Amino acid sequence: xxxxxxxxxxxxxxxxxxxxxxxxxxxxxxxxxxxxxxxxxxxxxxxxxxxxxxxxxxxxxxxxxxxxxxxxxxxxxxxxxxxxxxxxxxxxxxxxxxxxxxxxxxxxxxxxxxxxxxxxxxxx
Amino acid sequence: xxxxxxxxxxxxxxxxxxxxxxxxxxxxxxxxxxxxxxxxxxxxxxxxxxxxxxxxxxxxxxxxxxxxxxxxxxxxxxxxxxxxxxxxxxxxxxxxxxxxxxxxxxxx
Numbered sequence: 001x002x003x004x005x006x007x008x009x010x011x012x013x014x015x016x017x018x019x020x021x022x023x024x025x026x027x028x029x030x031x032x033x034x035x036x037x038x039x040x041x042x043x044x045x046x047x048x049x050x051x052x053x054x055x056x057x058x059x060x061x062x063x064x065x066x067x068x069x070x071x072x073x074x075x076x077x078x079x080x081x082x083x084x085x086x087x088x089x090x091x092x093x094x095x096x097x098x099x100x101x102x103x104x105x106x107x108x109x110x111x112x113x114x115x116x117x118x119x120x121x122x123x124x
Numbered sequence: 125x126x127x128x129x130x131x132x133x134x135x136x137x138x139x140x141x142x143x144x145x146x147x148x149x150x151x152x153x154x155x156x157x158x159x160x161x162x163x164x165x166x167x168x169x170x171x172x173x174x175x176x177x178x179x180x181x182x183x184x185x186x187x188x189x190x191x192x193x194x195x196x197x198x199x200x201x202x203x204x205x206x207x208x209x210x211x212x213x214x215x216x217x218x219x220x221x222x223x224x225x226x227x228x229x230x231x232x
Contacts, residue, residue, distance in 0.1 A: 035221065037223075044208075044210065044223060044224075044225050044226040045159070045161075045167065045210050045212075045223040045226065046223065047212075047220065047221040047222065047223060050221065058219055058220060058221075059220075060220055061125070061218070061220070094166060094167075099172075100155075100172070100173070105216060106214065106216050107214050107216075107219075108154065108155035108157075108173075108213070108214040109214065109221070110157035110169055110172040110173070110212065111157070111159070111167070111169060111212070111221075112169060114166035114167055114168075115166065116166055117166060
């Protein structure tokens with residue numbers, strides 16, 4: 001059974017930093033693309049960042065330059081370093097594994113298994 | 125950037141058919157995935173690659189995609205289908221995965 005367990009959320013002041021972690025189990029972590037998806041209170045889903053099995057990274061316009069995604073395949077772990085945090089980054093952050101077909105020009109993965117999320121609150 | 129448009133809400137009586145749409149410029153040329161999210165829970169994929177259904181998802185859930193509209197159809201709607209539904213695509217122009225704004229399905 002796939003399990004994704006997020007940690008690292010909390011309350012941080014605007015301009016501050018947080019590092020989210022996701023511990024993965026139940027599948028061959030190194031073979032799969034992974035992403036972070038967030039959901040602000042009462043709002044819809046927003047994809048934040050993704051990383052393919054080979055390490056190529058992707059970012060939403062709203063976080064590019066402030067957030068950095070990484071993975072440690074030896075530890076089955078996914079990370080999201082969040083810097084220069086803003087009030088609008090307040091959300092539940094989900095760790096998700098991605099399945100499907102991907103080539104050099106198109107990557108229409110879908111989001112398969114989701115963690116339960118970790119809450120990030122940015123407020124003074 | 126590419127925009128996915130969903131109606132904010134859809135209402136349907138039990139036993140009837142619910143249709144949730146997802147509009148986008150030539151979305152028929154993209155692969156569309158659909159997610160169900162119930163209150164306090166993480167989302168669950170209910171349709172992937174336009175019309176494929178994961179194991180464990182009832183056959184009552186189906187999907188189609190053509191032209192400028194993708195559609196999630198739920199037949200014989202049950203009270204337990206009440207949830208938020210999101211469509212999602214890959215935007216090759218920006219190398220980003222995108223979600224629609226979500227549709228709240230209410231079972232009357």
